[in-house]
Amino acid sequence: xxxxxxxxxxxxxxxxxxxxxxxxxxxxxxxxxxxxxxxxxxxxxxxxxxxxxxxxxxxxxxxxxxxxxxxxxxxxxxxxxxxxxxxxxxxxxxxxxxxxxxxxxxxxxxxxxxxxxxxxxxxxxxxxxxxxxxxxxxxxxxxxxxxxxxxxxxxxxxxxxxxxxxxxxxxxxxxxxxxxxxxxxxxxxxxxxxxxxxxxxxxxxxxxxxxxxxxxxxxxxxxxxxxxxxxxxxxxxxxxxxxxxxxxxxxxxxxxxxxxxxxxxxxxxxxxxxxxxxxxxxxxxxxxxxxxxxxxxxxxxxxxxxxxxxxxxxxxxxxxxxxxxxxxxxxxxxxxxxxxxxxxxxxxxxxxxxxxxxxxxxxxxxxxxxxxxxxxxxxx
Numbered sequence: 001x002x003x004x005x006x007x008x009x010x011x012x013x014x015x016x017x018x019x020x021x022x023x024x025x026x027x028x029x030x031x032x033x034x035x036x037x038x039x040x041x042x043x044x045x046x047x048x049x050x051x052x053x054x055x056x057x058x059x060x061x062x063x064x065x066x067x068x069x070x071x072x073x074x075x076x077x078x079x080x081x082x083x084x085x086x087x088x089x090x091x092x093x094x095x096x097x098x099x100x101x102x103x104x105x106x107x108x109x110x111x112x113x114x115x116x117x118x119x120x121x122x123x124x125x126x127x128x129x130x131x132x133x134x135x136x137x138x139x140x141x142x143x144x145x146x147x148x149x150x151x152x153x154x155x156x157x158x159x160x161x162x163x164x165x166x167x168x169x170x171x172x173x174x175x176x177x178x179x180x181x182x183x184x185x186x187x188x189x190x191x192x193x194x195x196x197x198x199x200x201x202x203x204x205x206x207x208x209x210x211x212x213x214x215x216x217x218x219x220x221x222x223x224x225x226x227x228x229x230x231x232x233x234x235x236x237x238x239x240x241x242x243x244x245x246x247x248x249x250x251x252x253x254x255x256x257x258x259x260x261x262x263x264x265x266x267x268x269x270x271x272x273x274x275x276x277x278x279x280x281x282x283x284x285x286x287x288x289x290x291x292x293x294x295x296x297x298x299x300x301x302x303x304x305x306x307x308x309x310x311x312x313x314x315x316x317x318x319x320x321x322x323x324x325x326x327x328x329x330x331x332x333x334x335x336x337x338x339x340x341x342x343x344x345x346x347x348x349x350x351x352x353x354x355x356x357x358x359x360x361x362x363x364x365x366x367x368x369x370x371x372x373x374x375x376x377x378x379x380x
Contacts, residue, residue, distance in 0.1 A: 007031035024056035027064025035067050052080050060090050065097035140337040147259045162265035170231050171273035182281040186288030203297050207307040210289030215316040219282035224327040228360035232335035236356040239339025240349040267332040274328035331360045
């Protein structure tokens with residue numbers, strides 16, 4: 001410590017009644033290494049009657065304060081804090097470091113239990129989260145329906161510009177991807193049908209397979225899944241960004257209803273968009289199946305359409321198209337609700353956007369399965 005004059009020093013001096021430990025210089029991080037190297041030797045020289053002299057103590061930071069705590073111990077450090085010659089800011093720093101180092105480390109609570117208990121606990125937590133999401137979704141559906149019915153009775157409050165803008169984004173911009181995907185799926189379904197049914201000499205029924213599957217199920221289901229991934233995420237990100245920027249709070253301060261302003265135009269736009277996209281998906285899937293039938297089964301488009309007209313009833317088209325508004329409403333409500341749940345950070349926006357897509361696809365498939373069972377029981 002004598003190598004650096006400005007560095008911290010701790011020197012013992014003889015005095016009447018015992019020795020004196022004189023602390024001087026700067027006890028800072030820059031001098032930490034030489035000070036730490038002498039701690040063991042200094043502690044060995046300390047006696048019970050050793051007094052402290054900190055009149056020449058210079059600058060002290062948290063590193064130096066920790067060294068002083070290690071050198072002196074809690075009892076002598078309290079005596080040093082009582083020294084009137086010690087500057088108030090140094091006394092406060094030493095007190096804070098001493099309190100932090102003297103506090104016993106909190107032990108991590110030990111978990112007692114078994115694997116079965118952990119599984120049951122996880123199931124219970126998941127069930128609670130599911131129940132809260134379900135009740136929250138039902139409540140938000142109620143708010144949306146109430147605001148929608150109230151607005152329908154007052155045409156002056158209709159937001160036609162917002163409706164048209166959302167309709168363009170959800171319907172017109174989604175036509176290419178919906179048409180392409182359903183065309184390819186229709187071709188795959190027809191190819192599989194031709195391959196399997198050929199073994200039974202029933203290749204002609206590939207036409208019925210394509211027609212029934214796309215009119216009743218695949219058309220609306222594929223369109224709804226694409227809309228859930230494309231539009232629900234967009235709704236969540238848009239409203240979530242507004243929530244993070246406190247724009248929704250500003251809307252409320254202005255006396256406006258965020259549900260009426262942000263949710264209803266998106267819900268109504270998707271209610272119009274998804275039936276149209278479903279119709280496009282049905283046509284594209286049937287055209288894809290027609291192309292495969294013409295290339296692999298020698299079923300001409302004229303014969304395909306003739307079989308289609310004779311075997312497929314109008315009710316299958318109406319059943320498939322009737323599901324579209326239900327799916328559209330659920331997708332729009334879930335996307336908007338997740339946007340309102342954003343906490344205010346970019347990470348929260350990403351989490352709720354992912355949650356909106358997952359919930360929308362899950363709900364669409366669940367409702368479609370329930371509708372299929374209902375129609376089967378009714379004989380439709």
